Amino acid sequence: MSGRAPARVLPHARRRRLALLVVLAAATSGCGLTHLNDLNFRVDDRLHFLTPKSRSLVHAPVTVSWTIHDFTVAAPGSAPPSRKAGYFAVFVDRAPIRPGQTLKSIGNGDPACEHDPKCPDPTYLHDHRVYTTTAMQIRLPLISDIVGDHESLQMHSVTVVLLDTAGHRIGESAWELDFRMHRVSSV
Numbered sequence: 001m002s003g004r005a006p007a008r009v010l011p012h013a014r015r016r017r018l019a020l021l022v023v024l025a026a027a028t029s030g031c032g033l034t035h036l037n038d039l040n041f042r043v044d045d046r047l048h049f050l051t052p053k054s055r056s057l058v059h060a061p062v063t064v065s066w067t068i069h070d071f072t073v074a075a076p077g078s079a080p081p082s083r084k085a086g087y088f089a090v091f092v093d094r095a096p097i098r099p100g101q102t103l104k105s106i107g108n109g110d111p112a113c114e115h116d117p118k119c120p121d122p123t124y125l126h127d128h129r130v131y132t133t134t135a136m137q138i139r140l141p142l143i144s145d146i147v148g149d150h151e152s153l154q155m156h157s158v159t160v161v162l163l164d165t166a167g168h169r170i171g172e173s174a175w176e177l178d179f180r181m182h183r184v185s186s187v
Contacts, residue, residue, distance in 0.1 A: 044173035046070050047160060057153075057180045064090070064158050064177060065137035073134050074165050081166040089169070090138050091159040092129040093146055096174055102167040106130055132163070145183050153180050 050065040052058045072085040079085060089096065089103065097105050106128050107113025107120045125131065131138055146154050158177045162170040 044171075044175075046173070047175045049175070049177045052177075052179050055155075055178055055180065059181070060143060060184075061139055061141040062143060062179070062181075063137055063139045066160060066175070067136060071162065073136070075134050076132075076163075076165055076167055079165050081164040081168065083164065083170050086162055086164040086170060087132060087134045088136075088138075089161050089163050090131040090133065091161070092131075092140065092143060093156055094129050094159075096159050096161045097169050099169050099172045101169055103130065103132070103163075104167075142184070143181060145185055152183055154183060155180055 047066050047068045050067060051063060070084075073087060074085040076087060097103065103120055103125060106125060110119075113119035113124060120128070120130075122132075129144075131140075140158075143156055146156070155178055158179075160175045160177075162173065164170050
């Protein structure tokens with residue numbers, strides 16, 4: 001016998017209260033939960049990828065296509081902002097912007113972009129592997145090798161999020177597709 005007291009099992013009600021306190025503490029501590037109203041805690045199955053097939057081996061150029069329901073595709077500035085209408089932001093091998101943010105946040109920390117009211121423009125976004133479209137597809141002529149990955153066959157990811165007509169990310173929904181490509185450059 002080790003002399004230790006046996007582990008205590010918390011009663012069900014007490015565990016629930018403890019879990020609620022942890023959630024409330026996180027919500028009020030400023031730990032990045034500023035957009036709780038954007039969180040829906042459900043699977044969002046509105047968008048489905050059509051091509052390429054998940055984890056398939058592809059070659060450049062790559063056309064990623066999808067379909068969406070319960071969302072009206074609308075150009076930037078074409079209507080008042082709404083959670084039900086807007087356009088797509090596509091992120092290649094990088095994390096998307098957070099809910100409520102605009103693509104302006106891609107330039108955060110870059111003095112050249114922060115001091116230019118036109119930044120980020122399409123060229124800047126392209127250089128940072130971010131694209132916008134009102135089409136339900138995007139053609140990626142070239143996908144750069146993943147930095148630090150020296151494998152000859154690399155797994156790339158494309159993430160699609162929704163932007164309202166004012167350019168703010170709608171909710172936390174994001175759809176990701178992975179596919180494999182051979183390295184562009186030799187090791």
